[in-house]
Amino acid sequence: MFNIHPDIKKSSTLPGEFYRSKTIFEKVKEKIFSTSWHYAMDAKKIQSNISIAPFNLLPDIFNEPLLFTKDKNGEIHCLSNVCTHRGMILIEEGCKSRILSCKYHGRCFRLDGSFKSMPAFDKAENFPCEDDNLPHIPFAQWAGMLFTSLNPSVSFKEMIKPIQERLSFLPLDSMIFDSSKSKNYQINANWALYCDNYLEGLHIPFVHPTLNAALDFENYSTEIYPYCNLQLGIGKDGADNFEIPKGHQDFGKNVYAYYYFLFPNIMLNFYKWGLSLNIVQPTSFNTTTVNFRTYLYPNAKAQQEDFALDQTELEDEWVVERVQKGIQSRLYKRGRFSPSMEKGVHHFHLLIQQFMSC
Numbered sequence: 001m002f003n004i005h006p007d008i009k010k011s012s013t014l015p016g017e018f019y020r021s022k023t024i025f026e027k028v029k030e031k032i033f034s035t036s037w038h039y040a041m042d043a044k045k046i047q048s049n050i051s052i053a054p055f056n057l058l059p060d061i062f063n064e065p066l067l068f069t070k071d072k073n074g075e076i077h078c079l080s081n082v083c084t085h086r087g088m089i090l091i092e093e094g095c096k097s098r099i100l101s102c103k104y105h106g107r108c109f110r111l112d113g114s115f116k117s118m119p120a121f122d123k124a125e126n127f128p129c130e131d132d133n134l135p136h137i138p139f140a141q142w143a144g145m146l147f148t149s150l151n152p153s154v155s156f157k158e159m160i161k162p163i164q165e166r167l168s169f170l171p172l173d174s175m176i177f178d179s180s181k182s183k184n185y186q187i188n189a190n191w192a193l194y195c196d197n198y199l200e201g202l203h204i205p206f207v208h209p210t211l212n213a214a215l216d217f218e219n220y221s222t223e224i225y226p227y228c229n230l231q232l233g234i235g236k237d238g239a240d241n242f243e244i245p246k247g248h249q250d251f252g253k254n255v256y257a258y259y260y261f262l263f264p265n266i267m268l269n270f271y272k273w274g275l276s277l278n279i280v281q282p283t284s285f286n287t288t289t290v291n292f293r294t295y296l297y298p299n300a301k302a303q304q305e306d307f308a309l310d311q312t313e314l315e316d317e318w319v320v321e322r323v324q325k326g327i328q329s330r331l332y333k334r335g336r337f338s339p340s341m342e343k344g345v346h347h348f349h350l351l352i353q354q355f356m357s358c
Contacts (some may be wrong), residue, residue, distance in 0.1 A: 001357045008346045013335045016327040018352075019190040025285035029061050032355045035153040036264050039279050040078075040139070040146045042177055046070045050098055050111065054081050054091045057148065060283040066137055067091055068146060071111040072098070078139035078148050079113040084132050100134070109134050143172040143275075144295075153358070154227060162225040163260050167270060169245050175274055175295035185290045187317050189324035191265060191282040192352070194290065197320050198259075198267055198278075199344035201231060211312055215239075215256060222343040227351070229344045233257035242272050261344060263351050273300040286324060 002018065005011035018024055038057060045053045046068050054067040065081035067090070079100075081090050088104040099116060100109040108116040113134035121127055139148040140156035142164075147156055187194060197203065201220045204211055219234040235241040235256030242255045260268040267278035274296040281289045292313070326332060337346045 002349070002353050004346070004349045004353045006350065008337045008343060009339050011337055011346060011349075013337060013345070014192070014349050014352065015334045016329075016332045019193055019324070019327050020286070022285045025190075025282070027356060028352075029282075031358060032264050032352065033058060033061065033282075034150045035355065035358075037140070037147045037149045037152060037156050037159065037262070037266075039266060039277070040066075040148045041068070043141055043144050043146050044177075045094065046076060048096060049074055050096055051094070052091055052097060052100065052111070053094045057150070058281060060281065060289070062150075064150065065089055066148065067100075068139070069100070069111040069113075075112070076139070076141065076146075077112050078137040078146075079134040080137065082134075083107055084115070084134060085118065144175055145277075153355070159227040159262060162228060162230070163262075163268065166230070166249075167258065169248060170270065171297050172275075174298050176298065178274075178294040178296050181294035183292055185292065185313060185317065186283075187288045187290060187320060188286065189288055189320045190286055191280050191288045192348075193320050193323055193327075194280050194288055194316070195261070195265065195348060196345050197316055197323075199229070199231070199261055199348050200338070200342045201233075202338055202341040203319065216254065220341075222341075224343060224347050228260055228262045229347050231259035231261075231344060233259055240272050261348070263348070264355075273297065 002014055003012070004014070040057065041053060041055055049070060049072055051070045052067055054065065057064040057066050067079055067081040069077045069079060071077065082088070083090055083102040083104065085102065085105055085107045088102050090100050090102055090109075098111070100111065102108070105119070107118045110116050113136055115128040115132040118128070137148055137150065138152050139146060141147075142156070142160060149156075201217070201222075204215065204220075205217055216234040216236050221232050223230040223232065233256045235254045237254065239254065239256050242250075244251045244253065244255060256271075258270040260270070262268060265280040267280070269276040269278065274294065277293040277295065279291040279293070281291065283289055290313075
């Protein structure tokens with residue numbers, strides 16, 4: 001669709017129009033975001049055997065009302081949060097209950113979404129039917145987090161398989177959320193520009209002096225998988241690198257960070273101390289919110305002062321917002337890829353082309 005050549009040595013980038021067109025953005029919402037997996041909430045929000053946790057999926061572009069429930073058997077369900085009678089929102093705040101009850105006309109549902117009861121419908125024919133149950137939404141649970149998709153084009157298990165296999169030595173299921181080191185950033189740029197910037201290390205020596213001091217830039221590498229990619233950050237001697245167990249494919253390497261990108265908008269940055277989860281959420285065709293969530297391994301402390309995540313983020317914002325201004329130029333068409341340093345960006349553009357062509 002955008003003429004992204006599969007051979008990076010021959011390929012050009014996405015055209016400038018992709019980042020500045022409202023029409024293309026509307027197609028992106030349906031072709032990419034409605035068929036992809038998205039972070040929903042931490043699994044700890046549903047702690048008891050009977051619990052209900054509402055949320056809105058992608059509030060600024062879909063604002064789809066959904067909820068997670070955990071029934072008396074401990075089984076989790078992801079359901080529509082809209083009553084099947086007249087469209088009333090069922091639950092507005094997290095609560096504990098054995099049923100989902102509509103406050104408009106009293107229609108009730110079990111925690112698995114099945115219709116339970118409705119007053120004044122005793123004379124209705126062919127009632128209840130399948131359409132009276134709450135729709136189920138696909139979801140996945142991994143590393144203490146819940147993910148969901150309105151219409152997934154690929155299974156979540158398939159997407160994260162490379163990450164699970166590579167990082168099996170880490171206590172991912174025991175990570176603890178640290179709200180004190182978590183925040184949102186508002187960026188005046190298209191969501192994909194932010195992802196482009198994340199997916200290459202070429203800019204690090206020019207934009208991130210603190211990060212560059214920790215990384216061995218000469219050994220920076222990118223690995224490509226079907227729906228994710230990895231930037232392997234090799235640290236310099238003396239940096240806060242991982243302790244890799246014997247037998248692991250990275251044993252003997254000074255791995256400073258595993259920078260994973262999960263298409264289309266999830267960044268999983270694994271450090272020795274834990275995870276910095278970055279969720280890139282479009283708010284319009286030219287504005288974006290990036291949600292930074294920090295998770296610590298048990299008994300670990302994030303050495304924020306060592307690698308200055310906040311500083312790095314502000315440096316990235318400065319660059320991306322100026323690129324957003326630059327691509328408005330009528331003189332800019334599209335660029336070329338560095339075959340050695342922009343493999344991740346090329347992969348990202350190929351996936352965008354693939355999803356937009358479906």
